[in-house]
Amino acid sequence: WKDAERFQQEAFELRKAVLGEEHPDTLASMANLASTYRNQGRWKEAESLQVQVMETSLRVLGEEHPNTLNSMANLALTWKSYGRHADALALMNDCA
Template sequence: DSYRQVGRISDAIIIEEQVVTDTERVLGPEHPNTLTARGNLASSYWHASSYWQAGRISDAVTIFEQVVTDTERLLGPEHPDTLTARGNLADSYRQVGRISDAITIEEQVVTGIERVLGPEHPNTLIVRGNLADSYWQAGRISDAFTIFEQVVTETERLLGPEYDLTRAVVDALSALAQNPPDA
């Protein structure tokens, strides 16, 4: 993560690939930590992944798809790690222009995460914001604004106006308002 933050993407990829290899060797290919290491190779929670920044988009999507498959099988469809993996897959689909696929997954993730973590959990708010972004990219402007406004209201109420997540959502809503999608 440190290498990625300072722009040393190639170094970050090498280390993440080694972590995956070592974790698979020591813990096995189906251990939850191995799945996490694979997911980390393809992305970081709020940061762009090494693969995205290095232009290895198809590699990242393939890893995300495999992590989702393995996590669902090993932990179940509504485990928080499974929901996170699905959310990451949806984000990767959005990044490559597969907006319809992203929306389908994100709608399921929102329902699942609300049930598992509750409607006011910060991760729930993040997932709702991601769904709003996908709606925006799909040209569903009204739906996107409705969700973003709800997320802003909830994050301000629950976390305060100065919390990083609140500021990020407010900034995203402002940016979207200034840059409507090509329709």
């Protein structure tokens, strides 16, 4: 996982520098890094990034954009993974 994490971090930093923090590609890189954290059981780090992705996506892309809905689902998966089942279910219902 360390190599994956390093590559995801580099991709995120590069896209942020070139495209800006709110560009959809930058948000995708941030989401990928968050998924890497989640897959390692690093729930709080994953959650922190996923909240940023979701909030930025809501603001920039709107609540019905597929990327926004995906960011909400990813955050719900992280919450479910570390026992926040009620929060995860509520957020998944918002995606539907």
